[in-house]
Amino acid sequence: MIALIQRVLKAKVDVDGRTVGEIGPGLLALVCAERGDTQAVADKLLNKLLAYRVFSDAQGKMNLSVQNIDGAGRAGGLLLVPQFTLAADTTSGTRPSFTPAATPDEGRRLFDYFVAQACARHPVVQTGEFGAYMQVALVNDGPVTFWLRSDG
Secondary structure (H helix, E strand, C coil): CEEEEEEEEEEEEEECCEEEEEECCEEEEEEECECCCCHHHHHHHHHHHHHCCCEECCCCCEEECHHHCCCCCCCCEEEEEECHHHHCECCCCCCCECCCECCHHHHHHHHHHHHHHHHHHCCCEEECCCCCCEEEEEEEEEEEEEEEECCC
């Protein structure tokens, strides 16, 4: 699985003119399942995402995770947005191939599992809608953006 994470001051996802997910300070994570991914792979990616230290401590060093961004144990928001295009093969031609992406049914199943596990482990989780045409708005903090990958 893949997650493109961005440290944000705020972020939201709209579908058909309505906001379906919104957070304040935290992480926006665009999440993609690839062919052959499993729940174990999703668990590894979630572990990494929750523990990844991208927030500054009192000395200005990236030492804090989304679970303790204010240094006092308060969690930041987590906005999870399904994004199958992250699996695109762009190595040849001028049109991406989405062969590496999980099938829509498998992608939905793994995204839903990922969200359920995140909700069980993190207090502030919002999401986009799988398969919907979404508009994502964010204020990137830094900017700070990282590509995370978890393989079986």
